Amino acid sequence: MHLKPIKMAVGHRPLCLQSFPVLFWTCSLLLLGCGCVPMQRDMAKEVASYTDVANQIIKLVLSGSAQKRSYERLSNFTDAIGNRVSGSHNLELAIAYMYNAMSQDGLDVHLEPVKVPHWVRGEEGAEMVLPRPKTLAMLGLGSSVGTPPEGIEAEVVVVSSFEDLKSRGANVSGRIVVFNQPFVSYGETVAYRAFGASEAAKLGAVAALIRSVTPVSINSPHTGVQDYQEGVRRIPAACITVEDAQLMARMAARGQRVVVRLNMGAKTLPDADSFNTVAEIRGWQHPEQVVVLSGHLDSWDVGQGAMDDGGGAIISWEALSVIKDLGLRPRRTLRAVLWTAEEQGGVGAQQYYQRHKANISNFDLVMESDLGTFAPVALQFTGSPAAQKVMQEVVQLLAPLNTTRLEPHGEGTDIGPWMQAGVPGASLHVEDDRYFWFHHSEGDTMSVQSPGAMDRCSALWAVVAYVVADLQDMLPR
Ligand SMILES: *[C@@H]1O[C@H](CO)[C@@H](O)[C@H](O)[C@H]1NC(C)=O
Ligand SMILES: *[C@@H]1O[C@H](CO)[C@@H](O)[C@H](O)[C@H]1NC(C)=O
């Protein structure tokens, strides 16, 4: 048996015994005496006492007055504002929109200032000049420098990996490197987008064109942030489509001379002022203790930023709305945080962590949704074995959503700092197999979202957050 006893908190009262203090103490001594199994049953019982309220939440969202509201809120928002990259006027509009909308919804809303990167794309374009003229669909990568005004025209060297690049040695100098790496997984393949430019520059390349990090393409370029290595010359970096990367690879393999002209007006301006947008339902008993629900409000400057991550931001708001609509108020504070500048490397979330880490002992659970708001399949969770046991019970309340699975490893850029410091973290696992088809491209629009799937995400989010925020004890660390 691997069961470890859940630590008995002084004053913890099993729900069933709240009004019988004498019996409570007697019972506690008995429980302490007989170890982990009765304590577990106790916790299971406390969580199970939320079955009715969980069912009410789920009903309100799936078939009651909140039905389709998540989708409508997201479409109203993204249709009105469009995409909203860090530092842009659109991002300011988005923050003002959400501040007003959540205030009008009756939540306690405030803004917390953040300094964010301000990269602008400018005019850009690429064409293959030889062996025949062809326009290349492309998107410059975030943080890239631009080309000189007249552009860069150079012969291309096509490589399939970093090893392949190194094996070309002196032949890379003065060339544009085209990375035609296969898609393995986002986590693995994104290294080419992140580090391709500096690796190519070390061998004297003049620009880097990176095959978009996606398993499927209909000639879609997918942008994202890239990182220049300290002390390495900064060369322009852009993504091109899977189709064009493969085309140039076939041409080069035939021994044809491939020449590309690249123009990029990209530049980085001084850091801009932005905000994390925070909405709360204050806890009635322990207002200083918080459960954080979150998604990021910024996006890339293409598409509508609907699934990345308008959806995560909206369900975090919606979860609070639903709880408020039912007249519920948990013991602890529910706090929806709509992060800014996640796409630039979790910038808003890092500044939030620095500002609030002194109160880390009051952070009960941090939740993040940033892999799309498609049909939910499970809750991912990182926490101690004792916390896992509590969450294992909490997800049983999601039976009407068919999502009673608890998976290891909560994840998310924006909750990362808290989780690394030991705060339990949860993330939403959805049917995300199509997520990277649209990610960071013009394809990330409302057309990939569906009202029913979003309702299920919101209901799951609301039940988990409410129950954890209302349990007698914080999750054990
Ligand atoms: C979406 O916008 C319409 C038109 O402004 C408004 O009537 C509707 O209430 C909004 N929907 C939600 C869920 O806020
Ligand atoms: C460099 O290019 C030349 C001419 O195309 C070719 O013969 C040679 O094999 C290349 N060297 C490497 C290391 O790829």
Ligand SMILES: *[C@@H]1O[C@H](CO)[C@@H](O)[C@H](O)[C@H]1NC(C)=O
């Ligand atoms: C920390 O918590 C205390 C008590 O709730 C609160 O007054 C204070 O503002 C918090 N500080 C920060 C930085 O969040």
Ligand SMILES: *[C@@H]1O[C@H](CO)[C@@H](O)[C@H](O)[C@H]1NC(C)=O
């Ligand atoms: C859960 O699964 C059952 C049985 O397949 C199905 O009838 C029901 O509609 C599902 N519920 C949701 C919310 O998807």
Ligand SMILES: [Zn+2]
């Ligand atoms: Zn995202």
